[in-house]
Amino acid sequence: MDKIASLREILEQEPRNALARYGLAMEYAGHGETEAAMGEFDRLRSEHPDYTAGYFMAAQTLARAGREAEAKQRLADGIACARRTGNQHALREMQAMLDEMEVPE
Numbered sequence: 138m139d140k141i142a143s144l145r146e147i148l149e150q151e152p153r154n155a156l157a158r159y160g161l162a163m164e165y166a167g168h169g170e171t172e173a174a175m176g177e178f179d180r181l182r183s184e185h186p187d188y189t190a191g192y193f194m195a196a197q198t199l200a201r202a203g204r205e206a207e208a209k210q211r212l213a214d215g216i217a218c219a220r221r222t223g224n225q226h227a228l229r230e231m232q233a234m235l236d237e238m239e240v241p242e
Contacts, residue, residue: 140160140164141161141164141168144160144161144164145161148161153184153185155181155184155185158177158180158181158184158185159177159194161177162174162175162177162178162181162191162194162195162198163194165177166194166197166198166201171198171199171201171202174195174198175195175198175199178191178194178195178198179195182195182214186218187218187221187222189215189218189219189222189224189227190227191215192211192214192215192218192219192231193212193215193227193230193231193234195211196208196209196211196212196215196231196234197234199211200234200238205238208238209235209238209239212231212232212235212238213235215227215231216228216231216232216235
């Protein structure tokens with residue numbers, strides 16, 4: 138069974154499993170399925186608003202898809218989450234990505 142099918146099976150049994158939801162979003166993103174990935178990242182954010190990694194990876198997925206404004210907003214939301222949860226490492230990573238996106242080419 139492939140990873141996507143395995144993760145979907147886990148989520149059928151445990152719909153609020155944050156790690157499985159994040160994993161499914163990442164698998165979709167890795168396969169270039171941006172809309173499916175963002176659907177899972179959005180659900181993760183809705184059900185687990187303090188799952189900081191979801192914001193960062195969603196922003197990266199959006200940036201790869203050329204959706205820069207949405208990526209910046211997701212980074213801003215993620216930075217707020219990182220501050221709220223005290224996750225300094227994630228805060229630095231997301232701030233660095235946001236700063237890089239703000240540099241004019």
